[in-house]
């Protein structure tokens with residue numbers, strides 16, 4: 461039996477030391493979002509920033525949000541002149557959401573794409589010991605604010621122009637138990653279901669989808685991999701952890717007309733982790 465058939469039968473291939481991991485084979489950006497206006501929340505760094513950068517590369521103008529003004533200003537400075545605007549504020553604050561959406565309309569003329577990405581995970585430990593006040597805050601930011609963004613964009617005319625869509629940020633923890641971050645997973649399951657339910661409500665004017673990443677190398681996930689990246693990556697059939705750009709590429713597809721008949725989907729971005737029976 462050669463090594464390929466061994467892999468097909470479920471025995472993990474041993475990577476030879478001289479065998480390099482494949483370079484990130486992400487396609488060069490096309491221009492699938494030419495003329496579109498997108499809002500990306502939580503986009504001063506990490507996944508949101510990679511999504512915003514990819515949407516801009518593909519032709520969109522973007523409004524990016526986050527709590528820290530300086531970090532947003534720095535992110536905007538890295539994007540082509542005039543194509544990105546920052547609005548600082550807390551995602552869970554309705555006034556901030558209204559300001560950000562109004563800014564998109566005033567500066568760029570409309571909202572075509574909403575990427576509700578901002579999310580938090582400040583609580584660790586078993587659910588039976590969970591501080592319910594802390595749980596409520598996570599729910600506010602991850603679930604209610606995500607819906608609040610959709611409501612605000614809808615009120616501002618999302619769906620009036622063709623190709624409108626929403627992308628929300630779930631997680632693999634929304635479909636498999638993740639010891640220690642159980643409540644975060646519960647909120648991410650709610651976010652996935654929000655996408656499915658909103659897709660049914662808002663079609664045909666607005667498509668709604670969710671992304672469900674496994675570990676992506678950002679500040680947010682550092683505690684899950686720092687100092688042991690190779691060990692954690694061993695559970696992933698693709699042999700590495702995810703990068704923000706992996707999520708950016710998937711987001712650009714789902715936000716573009718290439719996904720014109722894709723709605724109500726929760727797309728795993730997990731390097732094969734769940735297929736291999738892994739947990740987050």
Ligand SMILES: NC(=O)c1ccc[n+]([C@@H]2O[C@H](COP(=O)([O-])OP(=O)(O)OC[C@H]3O[C@@H](n4cnc5c(N)ncnc54)[C@H](OP(=O)(O)O)[C@@H]3O)[C@@H](O)[C@H]2O)c1
Pocket residue numbers: 501502503504505506507508525526527528529531549550551552577578579580601629630631632672673674675676677678679680681
């Ligand atoms: N990284 C992963 O492994 C992973 C896996 C699955 C899902 N996700 C999800 O992906 C999303 C982004 O995560 P990430 O890894 O990119 O995190 P990150 O690197 O920590 O970036 C988070 C971004 O959101 C902003 N932010 C945080 N809290 C906010 C709030 N209350 N209001 C507005 N902005 C806020 C942050 O800026 P400020 O701090 O300045 O506000 C930053 O721009 C989250 O929803 C997370 O749950 C991440």
